[in-house]
Structure formats: structure tokens, C-alpha cells
Amino acid sequence: MLKLTFLGGTGTVTGSKYLVEGGGTRVLVDCGLFQGVKELRLRNWDAPPVHPGTLDAVVLTHAHLDHTGYLPRLVQAGFRGPVWCTGGTRALAGILLPDSGHLQEEDANYANHRGFSRHKPALPLYTEQDARAALALFRSVAFDEVLQIGALRVTFTPVGHLLGAASIRIDDGTTSVVFTGDVGRPDDVLLSPPRPLLGVQNLVIESTYGDRLHEGGDPADQLADVVSRVVARGGVVLVPAFAVGRAQQLLLLLGRLKAAGRIPNVPVFLNSPMAIDATRIFSAHPEEHRLSVDEVVALNKVATNVHTAEESKQLNERKDPMVLLAGSGMATGGRILHHLKAFGPDPRAAILLVGFQAPGTRGEALEHGVESLKIHGEYVPIRAERVRIGGLSGHADYQEMGEWLRSVTPEPRRVFITHGEPAASEALRRHLGQTLGWDARVPRHGDTVELT
Secondary structure, three states: OEEEEEOOOOOOOOOOOEEEEEOOEEEEEOOOOOOOOHHHHHHHHOOOOOOHHHOOEEEOOOOOHHHHOOHHHHHHOOOOOOEEEOHHHHHHHHHHHHHHHHHHHHHHHHHHHHOOOOOOOOOOOOOHHHHHHHHOOEEEOOOOOEEEEOOEEEEEEEOOOOOOOEEEEEEOOOOEEEEOOOOOOOOOOOEOOOOOOOOOOEEEEEOOEOOOOOOOOOHHHHHHHHHHHHHHOOOEEEEEOOOOOHHHHHHHHHHHHHHOOOOOOOOEEEEOHHHHHHHHHHHHOHHHEOOOHHHHHHHOOOOEEOOOHHHHHHHOOOOOOEEEEEOOOOOOOOOHHHHHHHHOOOOOOEEEEOOOOOOOOHHHHHHOOOOEEEEOOEEEEOOOEEEEOHHHOOOOEHHHHHHHHOOOOOOOOEEEEEOOOHHHHHHHHHHHHHHOOOOEEOOOOOOEEEEO
């Protein structure tokens, strides 16, 4: 028998954490950071939801911070066990986690310098050094290799979405549970489609897009239209870009559009050291993506890479049109905030949103057309055009998820829907009931179930 406790990723798309117990072994599946509304973000400052010293290991579905970003806090609190993941996840976490710590230090220092924080002094959730201490615990495992952790066997299976991303199967010899992690799309421009799931007894699935379908149309056509239109009026195309995944998709499309003469030969800047490093990692994992060797080389040449803070500041002084990609993807922090302050008030500019925007984030506010945005303690007027391209999402929508789940045989005994806003999770529950006849449930934060 296995026991499963939902410690995050319930009622929200962030903070994924699931405790699996069996045969005296305790494993935490994912260790994500809560993001979005303040009520959720404050959970990151609470004591860990499970005593770190009682955990035998942490296993990770993929590298995004909503699945890995709480690890430095867990290590701060005393966790010293191994963190198991695929090679791609380990490589990407190696840049994501230190960057997260660095940005939190940077934001705290900026808040203290400007005096806009209510905390005296403002402190980072964790530091870059804390993140590197967590990375020292990482261990790599190959796809399909059976990993023994105490009484439990763990297997990682490719699921698209991101380099290294995997669904994770855990079994104790009699009972098994599969966590999908974030599920990729069958026609992703960069990554291979998710592999079908086999022999699933209990299933925990994500529901980020559980209540909607991705927009139709070719994202390359939409991108060409936006860039051409904005450049013609002398503006800047400003893109809050997720450094891992979305930035590489955009670079690929921009390179193809330029080569085909479909957009002006406008300068492209990649202002994210993390995205720069992540782009280089693609060459080390050719088995997981659709690009040829030449395309990977070209991907690294599309943009001018911006490394230093001084170079970043100089971009705000440019008067000519450009395409500017900067993190973070939901505009929750990082260099994109300084560019929003510089170009957001310009009606010639456009802010291009290309991924899911969690509730409570600046990205969501932009998506809903706010007239001003609070950045660094002050309100900035937003007069720039807002454009959303939905076809570049790295998550399967509810229809794509349903088609993928048709491959599951036999029907899972129990299905739990997580990692989604409440409306999205409930919509996916109904959809799976109508199309597959599955009796799925949406667990609450802190729920514990016994799997037999």
C-alpha cells in the first residue's frame, strides 16, 4: 500500500509537492515554489510541510521553478538526501535555481535601497549560495531506468513540455502511482511529443489548461504580424519570456521568419543570462527535441545576448525598433520589469505574452488590459499594445490531454487532478468523465489518500 499526501499544486498551478510513503520509505515528488497571489507566495515562508529529515529522497518531474524552486528552502531546513531527476532536468535546474536565488537577493537589495518594502530589512527567500547547496544533492537517472529508493521503485518517462521533463512512476511491488508532471503538446515546435502511459493504477495529472483549448492559427504567422506591425510604427516588441522553453521557441520562429524575409531585419536581444545558457543546453540533448544540428547552431545565433546589468540598462535608452526578450515569463521579477517601466508607457510598443499567466502576476494583469502596473513600489502607466499568442504554450490543452490519456490501459483505479486553477481542474474532471468515463477527483491542499 502507498500513502499519498497533496502538499502543493492543489487549487493553483504552482507549488507542486506530493509526499509518497510506502514500506517505510518517504519520497517527495517535486518541490515547487508557490507563485502568483500574495496568499500563495506567503506559503513559501512557512516551515516545510514535511520534516526534511524524514525524507529519503526528492524526485523531480522537470526543472521549472513551480516544481523545483522550493528545494533551497528544504535544504536550509535540513534536507540532506538525494534529489533524483533526468540529466536534462539537472542541467536546467543548474541555471534556474541559482538565478532564482540571485534574483531574490537582487529584488531584496533593490527594495532596501528604494525603501518600498514593509519589511526592514527586506530579505530574500533564499540566496544563490543556498541554491547551489541544493544543487550539490542532485543525482541523474536515465529515462526508463528503474531507480530503487528504499522500498520504492521509481521510473522516469519522457513527457515533452521541457528538456528532461518526465512523468514519474512509483511502485512498491503491489501498488503504483504515476505523476504526469507537466504534459507537453503533440505538435510542439521544439520538443518531441509525450510518450504514452502504460499500466497505470493510480494517476495524478496536471490541469493547467483543463478548461480551454489553445488558440488556432499558426504562431509563426501571428508573430510575423506583430513584429512587422510594431516595427513599422517605430516601436519595441517587448516579450516577458520564460527562460527555459518559451524563449527557445521564440528564437527558433524569429530566426525562421528572418531567413524567409517575412519580418524586417530588426535587432533581436535576449536579455536573460539564464535563457542564454538554457539555449546552449539543447545541443546536449538531441534525442528530446525536433531540431537538426544546424538548427541548434542557428538557434544560438538569432539574438544578441545581453549578459550584464549595464548592458540591460543601455537597452532602455535605445530609440530604434527591436525585439526584446527578457525574463521572467509572468513578469514577476527580473530584468523584464525595468523594460516594462521604460517601454510600457509607449503606445508604439507592444507587450507580447506567450505563455500561461498565473492569477496575481503582473503578466495576468497585462493580459487583462490594466492601465497601470505596480513595479518597484510605483505605478507605471501601460499604453503599449497587448498581444497574446496562445499557440506557443508548452502545456497540453484539455483536448490534447484527453487524447493522450486514451492510451492508458487498463483504466486507472483512481485519478487525481492537480496543478490547475480551481475552474480548470474541475473542467478537466468533467471532460475526462464525459469522454473517457473516468471518475476523477480534485484533491484539496493537505489531503491524504491510501492507494491499494
